Amino acid sequence: MVDIDPTEHEIAELGPEVNQIDDVDELEAMLALEEDGEDRQPVKTLIESRIETLEADDEAVDPETVDLTDLTIADIANLVRDVDDVDVLEDMLEREAGGNDRKGAKEQIENRIDSLEGSGDEEPTEVEYVPPEEKYPDLDHPTADKQYVEGVSGERYRDMWVYCETQQGELIDVAKEMLGKARELMDEYNSDSDAEGAYGGDEDGEPEDVVAVVIGSDVEDLAEEAVAYGADRVVYHDDERLERFRHKPYTEIYAHMCRDFEADWRDYHEPRYNVFPATNNGRDLSALVQGELDSGLASDCSDLYIENAMISNPAKTGTPGDSREFERVLHMPRPDFSGFEYSTILCIDKPHRDFHPQGASVIPGAFDLPEPNHDREGELVEHDLDLPEEWFQIEILEADQLDEGVDLTGNDVVVALGRGIGDDPTAGIELGVDLVDQFENADLGFSRGVLTASYQFAGHVEQYVNMERQIGESGQVVEPEVYIAAGISGAIQHKVGMDESETIIAINDDPDADIRDFSDYFIQGDLFEVLPRLTEAVEAGELSAVAQEASDD
Amino acid sequence: MTETDDYEHYEAVVVGCGPGGAAAAAALANNDVETLVLERGVDAGSKNVSGGLVYAEESSPYTIDDLFPDFREEATERPTTENYIHNVAGDQVASFDISSLHHHDSEWSDAVLRRKMDSWLAERVHEMTRETGGGLLTEVRVNGLLRENGEIVGVTTSELDPIKADLVVAADGVNSELARDAGLMDWEDPDEWFQGVKAVVEMDPEDINERFGIEEGEGHAHLFSGDLFDGVRGGGFLYTNEDSLSIGTVFHLDSLTEEEAEPHELLDNLLTHPLLAQWLGDDYEELEYSAKLVPDSKKAAHPSPHQDRLVLVGDAAGQMQAQGPIIKGMNHAVTAGALAAEAFVDAKARNDPHAAGDLYEQKLRDEGVMEKLRPRSYRTLGKLAEADPISKVTDAVADSAIGRAGVNLLGPGILERLFSSPRMMAVMPDTRTPYVTIPTIIAEELGERVDADNTVEPPELDDRIGDLTYDVGDPHIELVDNSFEASGTAVTACPVSAKDFGGGCYRDEHVKTNGSEEHLVSLDTQPCVECGTCAVVADTHWEHPDGGKGVEYKQG
Structure with a gap:
């Protein structure tokens, strides 16, 4: 049926x-x-x-008995793939040699034998590893003589290392931000939760640490501080010659800590993860260290997370067509094309060559600044290495600190001067400064028109005439309690920099000036007369009375 | 091997994606020439201003809708179906219908707003040039010519590595940095330039139809001359768009500077004239204030606009025909762009691609473009009439009883025909006589009083500036000599500056130092609209802002 x-x-x-x-x-x-x-x-x-x-x-073909002369080379290639017994293969090889003796057929069988003998019990891979120098003898191999292009495989890697940059004897904010983030990541990593980034510790179930690295002069206190921000262990190198960042010694020290430093807690080959700040110095150091350690670097990252990753790239999996899941992969998203796109960078081992530590540099401000916990406990480890003089061939002769700039925000009172001071710019600024001095928390600002003018100022007020004091669209935006605008007409570009102020007092001799429309008090008059009177009134504690009197609003 | 061998190479690089650049790129792409187009604006058209009429001439070998099918449906506003010129004296106005002049040799003419038009063109250009292995890049400012052994071989930019090309098409506008780098154009003589300012005024399409007495798909073009511009040589225009009006004024730059006139105030004179009340109504809403320098092709059109591999196209070559009421620029730019492309293809076929410049020059002549731009009749008759003593005599004659009698004798019919004669307009000298004196007399003798009440209150200059969109980068103009003597003219002539106005680009300042007082000019490029006026009238080092920076027009 x-x-x-x-x-x-x-x-x-x-x-x-x-x-x-x-x-x-x-x-x-x-x-x-x-x-x-x-x-x-x-x-x-x-x-x-x-x-x-x-x-x-x-009718499965029995490789032990089949007549190889009936089979094509392709048939043989398919046939040997399923044969795991080297003796059978050797026998096949002999039979082929005694039969058709095809070179291609013998190669197929030999390859299979090599792959079985080479890989032991492991899953057989089809792509056999040949070192690049042998595989492509005609090409240059610029890394061939590099001591630390190691091509190691199956080494042990542990811990998240965080480079804590210092400036002026302090940890910079991004260092603290990274420690906070590293703490968060490793707490989850060590946990047994269901979260994707939870591994319950390392491959043996032992928790992994956040290791802070501090390099500089007189940095032991900073090492303590790194613990407060989340480090389990701080490796620090203290040397007065390390006062300022210098490429050679900093790179050598950091790389030595990662790779060669012998300490009982550091029973691993290299760190699993290395995280640097994407500051000027951090960018330099991150590239040099990761290069020295023969790994990769994702620079300017805006986030970090740890997850498994399914990878199908045969260069990484070793087997075309197969996907393989890589564990504990640091995912490093970073903006491309000025932030139009984001790419997530993964740094993954490939057969016969490890890419560890997985390295990232992090944009300052990408992570929240954590609250320090000064009761936290952690281990301080002083790094021990003689620093040869030739690392310090570059000498810093002179260093200059840039002005911090003028920050007009946060003042209770801002006195702003406009082109109304044009008749006598120096006197105008003097009058403005006099008024500023009457308040505890006040500063002087300018409209753009003053700062781009050809006015000549006497030496003692010139210090104030600085683009950093510009208020408006292309300058600062301020919201003080009281904004006093003298001789400013109130163009839209200026308005956007100040109209959120609590109380706006405008002084202008033009009754039709735009600023009148968004002032709380408008004093029509010459600022050279009005400003001194205002100063007097404030001194006498009568500001509101005078303003009220002068105002027609 | 030289180091320039490493630079990227294209067959053709087109600088600027206005109509000239777009036409060149399209014609190159049609001939499978690998073409890269570089545009410094955030979008094509964001830097571009025109009065607003684009023409397709019957006599022209290329029109813009030949190269870009659907152009009129997709990129233009209303077609001009009626043309008028108004001669104004006070509130006396004599209006003539000059539609026949404008229809002469015109297949069609449409009002346009350049942001919309140019960005539409740019999309087509990108599609077409991409097929050739090139494409369009915006926000890239070409800042100079790349030379090898003294010969032009490509361009340099502020954003990218230098680029080599077998053909460099400079369609970078009236202030072409490439034309100046090559020494083909300069900013020396104010009398080679016009300056135009324009207001785009929002208006409901229904209101436009009602106020102009037209239907959908119809449009008006009005020109204004006479005494409403304080004696400055030039005139005004009004064009109808789909849902806005373009109203502007164009003046000879030398006259503007001599009279120390404020361009925005002259525009306001037009906007507030009683004649315009009928069209503007009571709900004046200005969308955008803009300004542009316009080359006077009679004097500025370069007779040989090429050098090595560089060809100049459109405004960059001074190819802007402004003869009395005939104002044609974009159509000539289109023709020139396409001819430059044609020249390159021919030259390539002759196995000498670098000879494109000579062929281009020849084509401009053979196709009659040069004759339109620099008419022979003007070179003989017009120039003569501009010689000062003669123009004074002409002026006096026109204003004498005899002249007046003449106007009356001729009567409106003949005058209308005269205004409508393209030959007459090409001869017209650049003096007060045709711009101010004659129209004023015509209006006085033949005009009728307009007694409408114009309620328009144009925005103040600071509000006009405030409504424009800028991305202030580094200052792109450097004031080389800040004495009032050298650069003071910019205070009035600059369309975003004015006497006693502190918010503009140029401000005059009296600076006291050590007991003596200096009269100086200061410059803040923040409100700059990149028109180039100050490059001509002041002592500056003038460059465009880098790609994507500076003013961004939404209407254009």
């Missing part, structure tokens, strides 16, 4: 049906029905080909 009588069906329907039947007898019966009935050649071909397929599966 058959389930399907082919004569009752169109050929298009039969195709899928026939290919689901595994019983050769049933197929034979169907074939007979078709021959007796419709006898359509395509239908018979369909059924016959299915029968053939099933029979082919059954």
Whole structure:
């Protein structure tokens, strides 16, 4: 009996049906029905080909006995893939040599033997590793003589290392931000939760640490501080010659800490992760250190997380067509094309060559500044290494500190001067400064028109005339309690820099000046007369009275 | 090997994606020439201003809709179906229908707003040039020519590495930095330039139809001359867009500077004239204030606009025809761009691609473009009439009883025909006579009083500036000599500066030092609209802002 009588069906329907039947007898019966009935050649071909397929599966070729001369090289390649017994393969090789003696066929068998002998119990890989120097002898191999292009594999890596940059004897904010983030990441990493980044510690279930690195002069206190911000262990190198960042010694020290430093807690080859700040110095150091350690670097990252990653790139998996899941991969998203796109960078080992530590530099401000916990406990480890003089061949002769700039925000009172001072700019600034001095928390600002003018100022007020004091669209935006605008007409570009101020007092001799529309008090008059009176009034504690009197609002 | 061998190379680099650059790029792409187009604006058209009529001439070998099918449907405003010129004296106005002059040799003419038009063109250009292996890049400012052994071989930019090309098309506008780098154009003589300012005024399409007495798909072009511009040589225009009006004024720059006139005030004179009340209504809403320098092709059109591999196209070559009421620029830029492309293809076919410049010059002549731009009749008759003593005499004659009698004798019909004669307009000298004196007399003698009440209150200059969008980068103009004597003219002539206005680009300042007082000019490029006026009238080192920086027009 058959389930399907082919004569009752169109050929298009039969195709899928026939290919689901595994019983050769049933197929034979169907074939007979078709021959007796419709006898359509395509239908018979369909059924016959299915029968053939099933029979082919059954008559598995025995590599020990098969006549190799009947097989093509491709058949042999397919055949040897399933053979795990080297003796059988050796026997095949002999038979081929005694038979057709095809070079291609022998290679297939030899390769299979090599792969079995080479890989031991591991899953056999199809791509055999040949060092690049041997594989491409005609090319340059610039890394061939590099001591630390190691190509190691299966080494042990642990811990998240954070480079804590210092400036002026303090940890910079981004160092603290990174420590906070590292703490968060490693707490989850060490936990047994269901989260994707939770591994319950290292491969042996031991928790991994946040290791802070502090390099500089007189930095032991800063090492303590790093613990407060989340480090389990701080490795620090103290040397007065390290007062300022210098490429050579900093790179050598950091790389030595990662790779060669012998300490009982550091029983691993290199750090698992290295995180640097994307500051000027941090960018330099991160590239140099990661290069020295023969790994990669994702620079200017805006986030970090640890997860498994499914990778299909054969350069990484070693087997074309296969995907492999890599564990504990640091995911490093970073903005591309000025932030139009984000890429997530992964730094992944490949067969015969490890890419560890997985390295990132982090944009300052990308992570929240954590609250320090000064009760936290951690281990301080002083790094021990003689620093040869030749690392210090570059000498810092002079250093200058840039002005911090003028910050007008946060003042209670801002006195702003506009082109109304043009008749006597120096006197105008003196009057402005006099008024500023009446308040505890006040400063002087300017409209753009003053700062781009050709005014000449006497030496004692010139210090104030600085683009940093500009208020408006292309300058600072201020919201003080009281904003006093003297001789400013109030163009829209200025307005956006100050109209959120609590109380706006404007002084202008033009009653139609735009600023009148958004002032709380408008004093029509010459600022050279009004400002001294205001100063007097404030001194006498009568500001509101004077303003009220002068105002027509 | 020289180090320039490493630079990227394209067959053609087109600088600027206005109509001239777009036409060149399209024609190059049509001929499978690998073409890269570089545009410094955030978008094509964001830097571009025109009065607003684009023409397709019957006599021209290329029109913009030949190169860009659907151009009129997609990129233009209303077609001009009627043209008028108004001669104004006080509130006396004599209006003539000059549609026949404008329809002469015109297949069509449409009002346009350049942001919309140019950005539409740019999309087509990108599609077309990408097929050739090139494409369009915006926010890239070409800042000079790349030379090898003294010969032009490409361009340098502020944003990218230098680029080599077999053909460099400078379609970078009236202030072309490439034309100046090559020494082909300068900013020396104010009398080679016009300055135009324009207000785009929002208006409901229904209101436009009603106020102008037109239907959808119809449009007006009005020109204004006479005494409403304080004696400054020039005139005004008004064009109808889909849902706005373009109203502007164009003056000879030398006259503007001589009279120390404020361009924005002259525009206001037009906007507030009683004649315009009928069109502007009571709900004046200005969308955008803009300004532009316009080359006077009669004097500025370069007769041989090429050097080595460089060809100049459009405004960059001074190819802007302004003869009385005929103001045509974009169509000539299109023709020139396409001819430059044609020249390159021909030159390539002759296996001498670097000879494109000579072929281009020849084509400009053979196709009659040069004759339109620099008419022979003007070179003989017009120039003569501009010689000072003669123009004074002409002026006096026109204003004498005899002259007046003449106007009356001729009567409106003949005058209308005269205004409508393209030959007459090409001869017209650049003096007060045709711009101010004659229209004023015509209006006085033949005009009718307009007594409508114009309620328009144009925005103050600071509000006009405040409504423009800028990205202030580094100052791109350097004031070389800040004495009032050298650069003071900019205070009035600059369209975003004014006497006693502290918020503009140029401010005059009296600075007291050690007991003596100096009269100086200071410059703040923040409100700069990049028109180039100060490059001509003041002592500056003038460059465009870098790609994507500076003013961004939304209407244009």
